[in-house]
Amino acid sequence: MSTPATIPAAVTTRLRVDGINTYYGDSHVLRDVSLHIGAGETVALLGRNGVGKTTTLKSIVGWQKPRSGSVTLDGAELVGRDMMSIARMGVSLVPEERRVFTNLTVAENLKIAQVTARKPGWTLDHVYEKFPRLRERLTHKGDEISGGEKQMLAIARALLQDVKVLLLDEPTEGLAPLIVREVENVIREIKAAGITTLLVEQNLYSALSVADRCYIIDQGEIKFEGTPQQVRDDAALRQRYLHV
Amino acid sequence: MEAFFEALLGGLVLGLIYVAIAVGLTIIFGTLRLVNFAHGAFYAIGAYVGLVIAQHIGVGWAFVAAPIAVALFAVLLDRLVLRSFYDKEPTAQLLVTFGIALVVEETLRLIFGATTQQYQMPGSLQGSVTLGPITYPAYRLLFAAGVIVMLALVWLFIERTNYGLIVRAGVRDRIMVQLLGGNIRQASTIVFALGAAIAGLVGAAATPIYSIDPGTGFAFLVPSFVVVVVGGLGSFWGAVLGGLLIGELQSLTNLAYAPASNVVIYLCMALVLLLRPQGLLGESEVIRQ
């Protein structure tokens, strides 16, 4: 029996952003932004300060609603839904500045993610195994832990839920080089666990080292889509859009 | 000496009423960012519902009906009016809740007239108990104990339940709660209804002690705001500390020099604002938008 020639199965698209335009008041910040992430992929969104990276993530999760365009998760439209229901569908944003609840303990910060999850994700034991530092800090308040621990906590909160797409907004920002290394390892673990991830970074080489594909955004427009290798090889591209 | 002890106990009872109202104000402000001038109206409505039920059906039912009626009223108010003012500046909230309070007061005046009213507790609760040098009305002691138990339950709800966890998280960062899939709207409604129910229940339960008239709502609201400012906006224990402090201050000043008993609480507030603007137990933290 001969096996038919198989076409490599196209990765199913998990998240598709299609021509979105997002405004803050009158200021038009995202212009026809389109991108897609396949199931299990790790995709980086790169760009300089203030070009619209965070706004792209906010548009996906319903925090800043696009005026036009579409965002779909496994084919289901997200534009028009509120933040809570998008989160409960499995789109999980770990925002800039982490937004750990500073008036709650580390344990309570983890607990609330479990309480609000539609479906559970990782178990607490699994989280402690991957983030041993958090276990030692359980009774500390959210403002009594280091920046690196806050970042770990913010990521752990997302993983305690059944995440379909993880959106990480500059997870290494403001961290000491040694801690940046730790966060990178965590992101690699997340990738290894098969979790679909959109990673926003200014830290170019950190992002390129984990991403399967990447986009470059500038002035609210997607200017490049390709592989990390292409970005590494193209000095002119980097100079133009990333200034490195 | 006896007069002093009596004033001390009187201050406790009055202070606990302030605590109960202030706790509602504080958790509603913390969760909804709403400065609720209609909160005194919740007390008044509870008191009148309690009065009617106590006189026609029975005192026991008054304690059930008042908090439920007031909670329903509050939820309706929230849905129909207040919801569209959550994102507005504090002045707009102040004006709309103040307006609601006036409408409630005038409506109560229309229905019940302007006279002062009170209902009596059943005979078994009208007695007095001897406490060392003084005898004190049994119901007042029971009332104080009841309010303390109620406040303990509210504290447990906020600190030990999953709903309470969402509420506390929402006090700091409403956006992040939603990003985690938390239902901040539902939590807000529950907190609003809870705060209202507390005021309504205390209003009904306090009527045998403090007679009511349509202006009662404002009469209790104003010192309760002082309590919240003194204790620290948004702080549960601040409301407790501030309430007891203001209640005792008022009661003891009343004993020493009655005409000063109202002025003294504003002096106390001014002092706290000068020395510790965030209130005795308030944190001067940034609240995320």
Ligand SMILES: Nc1ncnc2c1ncn2[C@@H]1O[C@H](COP(=O)(O)OP(=O)(O)OP(=O)(O)O)[C@@H](O)[C@H]1O
């Ligand atoms: N809340 C807001 N109101 C008005 N304008 C905003 C708001 N947030 C962002 N902007 C503007 O929108 C543009 C894109 O901002 P965005 O935060 O998406 O950039 P970013 O790529 O994430 O930048 P950074 O690297 O600094 O995080 C910027 O010009 C910014 O000034």
Ligand SMILES: [Mg+2]
């Ligand atoms: Mg950003």
